[in-house]
Amino acid sequence: MPKTTRKIKNKKSLLLLIIFGAITVVACFVLFKTIFTSKKVIDTEEQFAWENPLKDIEDLSQTAGTHRPPEPKAKPAEISQAKTMALTPCERVSGALVDFFSYLKKQKYIAAYEIKEPLLEYSNKLVIKLLNNPPIINEGTDDLFTVLKNTAHFYRVLGHKDISLIKDILTYEQADIEHLMGIFWEWSQIGPTCDSNKIQMNFPLPKLYEYTGFFLNTLGGQSYLFRRDSNMRVLIKYYCVLILDQAVTASINKYNIDEISTLDSVIDQIKNADGLENQEQYLANLMNIKTRISTTR
Numbered sequence: 358m359p360k361t362t363r364k365i366k367n368k369k370s371l372l373l374l375i376i377f378g379a380i381t382v383v384a385c386f387v388l389f390k391t392i393f394t395s396k397k398v399i400d401t402e403e404q405f406a407w408e409n410p411l412k413d414i415e416d417l418s419q420t421a422g423t424h425r426p427p428e429p430k431a432k433p434a435e436i437s438q439a440k441t442m443a444l445t446p447c448e449r450v451s452g453a454l455v456d457f458f459s460y461l462k463k464q465k466y467i468a469a470y471e472i473k474e475p476l477l478e479y480s481n482k483l484v485i486k487l488l489n490n491p492p493i494i495n496e497g498t499d500d501l502f503t504v505l506k507n508t509a510h511f512y513r514v515l516g517h518k519d520i521s522l523i524k525d526i527l528t529y530e531q532a533d534i535e536h537l538m539g540i541f542w543e544w545s546q547i548g549p550t551c552d553s554n555k556i557q558m559n560f561p562l563p564k565l566y567e568y569t570g571f572f573l574n575t576l577g578g579q580s581y582l583f584r585r586d587s588n589m590r591v592l593i594k595y596y597c598v599l600i601l602d603q604a605v606t607a608s609i610n611k612y613n614i615d616e617i618s619t620l621d622s623v624i625d626q627i628k629n630a631d632g633l634e635n636q637e638q639y640l641a642n643l644m645n646i647k648t649r650i651s652t653t654r
Contacts, residue, residue, distance in 0.1 A: 447551035450543045455555050457537065466525050470518065481558045483519055488560070490514045491567035494575055494612055507577020527589070535634055538592055542599070566604045569597040570612045573619055588633060591626045595639055598623050602646050620647055 444452065458477040461467050472479050492510045493503050506513070512520055527534065545560035571578040572593055582590045598620055604610045624643050627636060 446543070446547055447553060450540060450547065451551060451553045451556045453540050454544060454558075457540070461526065461530075464529065466529055467522075470522055477556070483515060483523075484558055484560075487511075487514055487568075488564040491564065492571040492575065492577065494567065494570045504576045504580075507571065507575055508580050510571070510577060511581070534589065535592060538596065539635070542596055562600070562603055562607065563609055565600045566609060569600045569604070570614060572597050573601070574612055574614055588630060591623070591630050591633070594623045595627060595643070598643065598646070617647075617650065620650075 455477065458475075458480065462476045467476065492507045495503055511523075515523070530537070541560075544556065544558065545565070548556065548559055572582060582593060585593070598616075601610065601614055601616055601619065605616050610616075620643060624640065624647070627633065627639050627643070630636060633639065
C-alpha cells in the first residue's frame with residue numbers, strides 16, 4: 358500500500374511542474390512582445406527621423422524668416438577690382454608702374470646690377486637718354502655706315518650694362534611684357550595731363566615718332582626687330598602704327614611713312630600671331646584707324 362501511494366504523489370508533482378513551466382514560457386513571450394518589440398519600433402522611428410529629408414524641410418519652413426543666411430562676403434579679388442575701378446586713370450596707371458618697379462627692385466637678377474638709386478628713377482634716366490639720342494633716319498636708301506650705326510644704336514646710347522639689364526627684364530618678365538607695354542602706352546598718352554610726383558617719365562610724340570621711323574623705315578630698325586621673338590616684334594610694330602597715326606594727324610610725318618601699307622601689313626601680322634592675349638583688341642583698334650582713314654583722309 359505505501360508503495361502505491363508514493364507513485365500517485367509523484368505523478369501529481371510532475372503535472373504541476375509542467376503547468377508551471379508552460380505559464381513561465383507564456384509570461385516570457387508576453388514580456389518580449391510588449392517590451393523588446395516596442396523598443397525596436399521606437400528605434401526604427403528614430404532612425405527614420407534621422408534619415409528623413411522631409412523633416413529638415415519642415416523644420417526650415419517653420420523657422421523661415423526668423424533666421425536669414427549671412428550675406429556673402431566679397432572675395433579679395435572683387436575688393437581689389439572695385440578699388441581699381443574707383444581710381445582715376447592717372448592713379449591707376451601710375452600705381453601700376455610704381456608697383457612694377459617696386460616688384461623689379463626685389464628680384465635677385467636686378468639686385469646683381471647693384472643699382473644704388475630707386476629703379477624707377479634709374480629707368481627714367483634711360484628713357485631720357487634714348488629719347489634725346491634718336492637713331493639716324495635717312496629718307497632715301499640707308500647707306501652702309503647708317504645701317505651699321507643704327508644696328509648698334511641701343512648699345513651705343515645705353516652701353517653694355519644697361520643693355521644687359523633691359524635684356525634680363527625682357528627675359529625674366531616675358532610673361533607680363535604684353536601687359537607692361539600696354540601700361541607704358543597708356544602713360545605715354547595720359548602722363549602729361551597727370552599731376553603725379555611718383556612718375557616723371559614722359560614720351561613726347563615727336564621723339565616717339567623718331568623711333569617709329571627707325572623701326573618701320575630703316576634697315577637697322579628692321580634688323581633689331583628680327584632679333585626679337587615674333588610677339589615682341591609684332592607688338593612693337595603695333596604701337597608704331599598707333600604713333601604713326603597720331604603723327605599723321607598732327608602733320609609731323611616728316612619721313613613720309615606710308616600709313617596705309619604699314620597698317621595693312623601689321624593687321625596681317627597680328628591676325629597670324631599666336632599667343633597675344635589682347636589680339637582681338639589690337640585688331641579692333643587698327644580696323645578703327647583704317648575705317649577713319651578711308652572716310653576722312
